[in-house]
Amino acid sequence: DAKTTQPNSMESNEEEPVHLPCNHSTISGTDYIHWYRQLPSQGPEYVIHGLTSNVNNRMASLAIAEDRKSSTLILHRATLRDAAVYYCILYSGAGSYQLTFGKGTKLSVIP
């Protein structure tokens, strides 16, 4: 499986932008990069995904490095509701489902 590496934890002040990094140096050409988050006592929630180009949606932006070996999830203005564990996940294109959650980054938002 292609692996991802994320910092264990990060802190952000409320209303400031947050950049959550993810390294995936062994990514294959057909792997999609997905981000999910898990709020306390809830199931994981989809945030955003991309393949090669940067992506934006109402929740966040995803910046993908040109060589695709890293990506950054950008929350433009952190709120207290954004405090969660954020998972960077690679979807393998090898046929079998390889949605593997790592340990993720626990984001704390300081009021």
Next chain:
Amino acid sequence: DAGVIQSPRHEVTEMGQEVTLRCKPISGHDYLFWYRQTMMRGLELLIYFNNNVPIDDSGMPEDRFSAKMPNASFSTLKIQPSEPRDSAVYFCASSYHMMNTEAFFGQGTRLTVV
């Protein structure tokens, strides 16, 4: 749509008893996944189905675990007999195509085996 619905939300059972967890996926989704989450191991994929057919069950920990999907709107995860180490939160998720779409997760079932 009400999203992925799991039942029960909480289950406490005695060691050795049979436990059945239930999941109703989002209508029209053709993939269904069962995950288990513990503090020690994080989120683990146990098994997934495509069009009601089990595709990969390599994550199922042992023969005590079994999963079925008798139709497109219902799946069960059964543990028989249950053991204390099975205590965890079990999540069900569903999606359309795997790679280029999002998976929707249920609220989970918190299982405690005493």
